[in-house]
Amino acid sequence: MDLTPNDWQRANLPPLAVVCPDCGSAAGQLCASHGGTRARNSQVRRGRTAVWEQARIDGNPAVRLILDAAKARRGMHGKHAAELLDAHGHTAEADRIRRAISERNGLLSAKQAAALLLDEAEGGESR
Incomplete structure (x- = not known):
């Protein structure tokens, strides 16, 4: 085509x-x-x-929650993002982040976790 x-x-x-x-x-x-x-x-x-990126973030409440928390807390790990999501009822997203942390030998920041969720929500790569 x-x-x-x-x-x-x-x-x-x-x-x-x-x-x-x-x-x-x-x-x-x-x-x-x-x-x-x-x-x-x-x-x-x-x-x-920047406007497009903000629209993507605003369209995904779990990602918005992580990124808002990461603004206030420097050095936020993916594990902390998963705990935050669990506490706010986003259990499927929290489980996905935990799997990604395990797959990456513990190397996943909160911002990377947010990017992973955004990519997967938009039909991007999932590991």
Whole structure:
């Protein structure tokens, strides 16, 4: 199956799903550069990526819980993230993090645990 340029952009530039706060490009359209005279062809603005990333986080309560706690606590381990999730009723996510900790010989930070949950929720790799 051949991908059209628009299909390729959507697959490789997921932040296109949101409106760019910097240049005002609509969702699905590339960011503008050179004062709005040309569309960027291979990247989006940092502001758009930040908005997209925040939307991903806000859409997943377990990830949001971990990242909010990690902001307040430096050096938070994945084990602590799993305990926090368990305490707030996210037992399936807590079990997944515990398995990942075991698979990685104890080497998993809370932020890595949050990224793992996000990737798996969006159909990414799962180990």
